[in-house]
């Protein structure tokens with residue numbers, strides 16, 4: 001399983017229906033939102049087998065424009081970190 005960041009930018013007009021769709025899909029607990037700060041976007045990090053599967057966690061309302069980003073971590077001892085310093 002890989003980890004994916006889901007970013008669901010939306011308009012203030014879409015906000016309530018988007019949150020309703022996320023709630024209905026069972027992913028509400030996974031999401032954090034910027035809405036009350038005036039940034040209408042929701043973020044979640046989920047585990048999935050593929051980007052396509054991760055995208056299924058995005059409500060249909062914003063699925064086509066949502067960003068789904070496969071995440072990686074760097075080991076603290078990774079040689080690349082020393083080389084970039």
Ligand SMILES: [Zn+2]
Nearest residue numbers: 015035040041
């Ligand atoms: Zn919103």
